Amino acid sequence: MRWQGRRGSGNVRDRRGAGPAVIGGGLGGTGLIVLVVYMLLGGDPSAILPGQGTGLQTGGSDRPVDASSDELSQFVSVVLADTEDVWRELFAERGLRYAEPTLVIFSGQVGSACGFQSAAVGPFYCPGDGTVYIDLSFYDTLHRRFGAAGDFAQAYVIAHEVGHHVQNLLGISDELDARRQRAGQREANELSVRLELQADFLAGVWAHHAQRRFDILEPGDIAEALGAANAIGDDNIQQQTQGRIAPDTFTHGTGEQRVRWFTLGFETGDIDQGDTFAAQRL
16 A cells, blocks of 8 residues: 555544553453454444443553654554545535544553443444544454454555444434334344444445545555455354354354445445445345
């Protein structure tokens, strides 16, 4: 991915520098895996881990990321800037204003409007404060545990979380929450799958327009994103961690579904093609 020497976002905050990380709080090994999988690309942490307060900060100076930061932080900042430019333009075409999200880089543990969370939850978007949270060590997990390597696979993670921010701004998240409160567990899971697949689609839409505007893609980049999308499908994760697949418990979609919806977004670049809630076939 071509990103060096380009604008970084002013909305990235660095909260690293906390004390020893608290990873998983009393969860066993399997619990940690399930939690990471649930959070991987979008689940609301408060749905699994009870919040331990809001608005907490676990150290660091909450400083902006700049040219003196490490390379991976700079990369995250550039990717977020690309999402800002793309979504600002797409919202403007619809007569809407795009409110840019904040992205917080943390280490070990962090507080948010969704509660106090450890790095075990993986990257997540909190609609309560319009912020994406990521511990950058997660990218090592993505590579080692799920075999998804490459800078564009990393960019896809951020684009997916920003996709949840887009859903929040458009009122989709609130509508879904209202529907889930009235639904049984199986229907609630299906609604979650549709929300996650739409975020994958929106990540593809971003990639389409970022390539058109900035020529960011190098050979193999899309394959990296698709590899990540496939690796973290519910079916592949359950097979790896449980040795069996239970479709009724899916919350993010199969690997094939995730790949297909990202691809549709990338090929069309058209937000209107991504109504996963009306789709007969996911």
